[in-house]
Amino acid sequence: MARKPIHLQAAGKLTPRDRIWAAVRAHLRFTFASVADCVVEHAPAEAQVRRIDEDTIKTYVESLVRAGFVRRLNPTRKARYEPALFELVRDVGVHAPRLTKAGEPVTQGAGRLAMWRVMRKLRRFTRAELAAKASTEAHQVAVEDARSYVHHLVKAGYIAVVTPGRPNHPEVYSFVPSRNTGPLAPQIQRVRHVYDPNLGKVVWHPEADA
Template sequence: MPTAKPAHLVMIGGKSPRQHIWEAIRAVNAGPKELTTYAVARKSGQDDQTVRAYFRDMEQAGIVSKVRNVSRFDAEWRLLKDEGVEAPRVTRGGKVSKYAAGAENIWRALRILGEFSAAEAATAASVNGVSISEIGAHVYLTGLAQAGYLTRSGGTPGVKTRFRLIPSRYSGPKHPIYQRDFKQVYDPNLDQVVWRKSDQEVAE
């Protein structure tokens, strides 16, 4: 049995189709209904073809397995790995991005170390088979800084930007999720979007 994580935690606003599908998968899996392509498509509000494609990619990645074909276009599935709130980033060939795991490790390291550069964050986060690039770490840390979790210093020629955790903004063990495509940060500890770039632009 996969380790269950609270299925009621969902992202608020600005979700990608795969995020909608993933949340539906977790919700259906936690209920009495069979986890089928059809049930997830109806629950998520996404078209059947998009849902089938995501299931196919996750099957190749070992996140789900097919139990049986219900019909030509429908199938029953078993969830093998509950990856938590953030939808697994899976390529068409079944390759899983380690970005989410890297961000989780950065958040954990911030709690312990308090301050580091993107390069140091990437090194600290690249453990236990997880790796994140310096650029990826910089993007994540910048997102947290924009949301008010971190302060920034440096960033001048020859001086790398350093990021420091604001102790009062540590909200819990689950890493805040920077949704780069939507320019917003969702905090699963608070179950809410805590920052949107669009809101900031309106305020300015």
């Protein structure tokens, strides 16, 4: 099938969803099998599993259909074994849509992703400014969430304190350009480790400051 001259993958360690979305974007029209083949062909060098099973591909593609990113071209197949054929109708870029099986947006982690994108553009910011600029009508970022995220990214070296806080004057921060590792937001794990999916590794843990 014809392919678009586009970049297939975001930087860093890709999830199965990322790899399926990249394969979908690589074709004007596709089947489950062609996506599976493309996933193998463009598997990252560090991928432990090159192939993704067809059930996983089917589940994600069907969620894309329900969300309006993809449409089914042959809903009524002429032959019993004719493969389901799809077409990408809404390309939103390299970031794979995060959807439930019903095609609804997954909001978990959306606030931190928004903060990560915003802080890389701002020269200086407070926690309140970061929360405000990362908020949308659909998803509000609480200042407390910004406080926790900034705290951990300072520990991990992604953010520097420009002006220490004092009474009636909030702390001011700046993003460290050399720590712009990619489009995926560093994650704060339950054990309080900072994991960077762009690098595929833990970049800070509490024991590091002990």
